[in-house]
Amino acid sequence: MKLPEFKMPELKMPEFKMPEVKLPELKMPELTIGDLVAKVPIIQGGMGVGISLSGLASAVANEGGIGVIAAAMIGFRDNAAAKDSEAHVKALTRELRAARDNSDGILGVNIMVALTNFADMVRTSVKEGADIIFSGAGLPLDLPGYLTDGAKTKLAPIVSSGRAAKIITKKWLSKFDYLPDAFVVEGPKAGGHLGFKVEQLDDPDFRLEKLVEEVIEAVRPFEEQTGRRVPVIAAGGVYDGQDIRKMLQLGASGVQMGTRFVATHECDADERFKQSFVDATEADVEIIKSPVGLPGRAVRSKFIDAVRAGKRKPFRCPFHCIKTCDIEKSPYCIASALTNAVKGKLEHGFAFAGSNVHRVKEIISVHELIASLKTEYIGARA
Known part of the structure; x- marks a missing residue:
């Protein structure tokens, strides 16, 4: 007798979908x-004299950052006898055009208010279509007063x-109906000239954070x-990258x-x-x-030691570049010292640098530097 074939009924399991979980994006945020x-x-800091020119600025811009050319005494790099503002205007024009030829990224200019040719440097930057001017x-x-009709150059003091930010913003709004496009807050650990008294440099009340x-808080109103x-x-x-994450968590946008960009192959220094x-x-x-x-x-040098020992470095001033420089009493020419240094003649000058310069161990490409900062930033996430 043949028994009927028995088939197990098909069991349909309900379709199960994993709930959608959004993981935090593992990349740096953009800066708008x-x-x-x-x-x-x-933003790559604008470093004079001739440290950050078109080579460095365009390389940073090509990596997605903001590359910056330093306008300070820019003409001295190729012409130590640049005795009028026109020589510096030509040098800035040349560097801006060279940077634009090599990059379609964001390019800025750093222009110190203390420059005697401040107005010429600003006008040149606007005329040449610099994306942004940083000025300290x-x-x-009076910076907005230099913008011409149709100019797209952004302005970032x-x-x-906070007090300085408030003063500038009030003045710009009342006189020009212009709100600063951004503010750069520079703390006491920076390289170069510092906007603090010596006793404030190690005071916790003036730490960058x-x-x-x-x-x-000052700009919020x-x-x-x-x-x-x-x-x-x-x-x-x-x-x-860990420092970057910390600053962004405090509310900074970038x-x-x-200092980090000096030790790159693309930096314009010797x-x-x-x-x-x-x-x-x-x-x-x-x-x-x-x-x-x-x-x-600065980084200590024989030149600095000699000046500290009271040895005056006689000089002729081809161009009174900084308003606050007392040529008659000055022990040396700051423009010449910095120009010599950037050309590698450190026995006749010195290098400005940030407080963390001792942590720099090798010279790498801008691409490698940005890539390492991204990796560190991601690794530092809370």
Whole structure:
């Protein structure tokens, strides 16, 4: 007898879908300044004399950051006898055009208020279509007045306090109906001339973290009043991706970095200048008294030792470049010293550098530097 074939009924399991879980994006945020959008929130600091020119600026811009050309005494790099502003205008024009030829990224110019040819440098930057002007070493109270009809150049003052940010914003709104496009807050660990008294450099009340929060608080009422955002950029002592994350968590929209970009192949300085950063120890970094009346952070050199010992370095001033420089009393020409250094003649000058220069161990490409900062930033996430 044949038994009927038995088939197991088909069991249909209910379809199961894993719930959608959104993981945090593992990349740096963009930096937006008006209609400018940088793919990474990093601004390369403008370093004179001739350290950050078209080579470095275009390389940073090509990596998604904001590349910056330093206008300070820019004509001295190729012409030590540049005795009028026209020579510096030509040099800045040349560098801006060269940078634009090599990059379609965001390019800026750093212009110190203390420059005697400040107006010429600003006008040239606007005329040549610089994307943004960064301006410090004084309060750029009249900067918007240099913008021409149709100009798209953004304006970002560099400040060291919330009070300075408030003064500038009030002045710009009342006189020009112009809100700053961004603020760079530079703390006391920066390289070069510092906007602090010597006794403030190690005072916790002036640490960068506190200054960033102070400036964010100072600009908030103006943001509410105008309905527009003013990004705050942290600068001075920012070294790695972990520092970047810390500043962004405090409310900063981005960071500005100078020292790290000196030790890159694309930096416009002589290789001997870059090597001085690699060779510097923590003990080599010191605060000097600059002829322009401000303290400055530099890498110790025989030149600095000689000046400190009272040995005056006689000079002729081809072009009174800094308003606050007393030519008759100055022990040396700051422009000549910095120009010699950037050409690798460190026995006749010195290198300005940030407080973390001793951490620099090698010269790498801008691409490698940005890539390492991204990796560190992601690795530092909370």
